[in-house]
Amino acid sequence: KNQVEQSPQSLIILEGKNCTLQCNYTVSPFSNLRWYKQDTGRGPVSLTIMTFSENTKSNGRYTATLDADTKQSSLHITASQLSDSASYICVVTHGGFQKLVFGTGTRLLVSP
């Protein structure tokens, strides 16, 4: 079954601290993996996209990693800011159907 699981489900960190979010997937065949940020009541916004051959990709304070062998990805947020409070969603594109398989997200709260 094509699934994307994320952990933790929710996370609270202090402003300025770093954190790492995890994503495991069973989607096959694999096309690419994206991390999105979704603010409450808003649509998802793409942070990074990685294909099979890419191991890491950065976007400012966001760094995503991908291990295609173990089917795991992580999103590392450096020097967190209050505006980072949001849900972070891992999305894998199914290579055959070209459909997006969404994880349930990690809700991050950055407190002052």
Next chain:
Amino acid sequence: GAVVSQHPSRVICKSGTSVKIECRSLDFQATTMFWYRQFPKQSLMLMATSNEGSKATYEQGVEKDKFLINHASLTLSTLTVTSAHPEDSSFYICSAQGQGGDEQYFGPGTRLTVT
């Protein structure tokens, strides 16, 4: 670039009425548009895929007669929730995909509340 808008952002309607939600790609031509529904604390669930000028393809379990989708132009798709009921209350999000690309650009969503 790649901006997608939705209108309205919030709508409250009475049970039994119909509601239309618009999704527009503002700066690119969207050959394919997708409609998603998201319940609180859950992930996005794909409802249907529409290609410009053709009938939408609905996911299993989504009633095509209840959720009418029209994709009449390369920049506009509409979702009409017919005879809405309280259980249809949800956050509806559209996304748009340009020709030759697989990136989906998401709209800001529409919060529907059926009373």
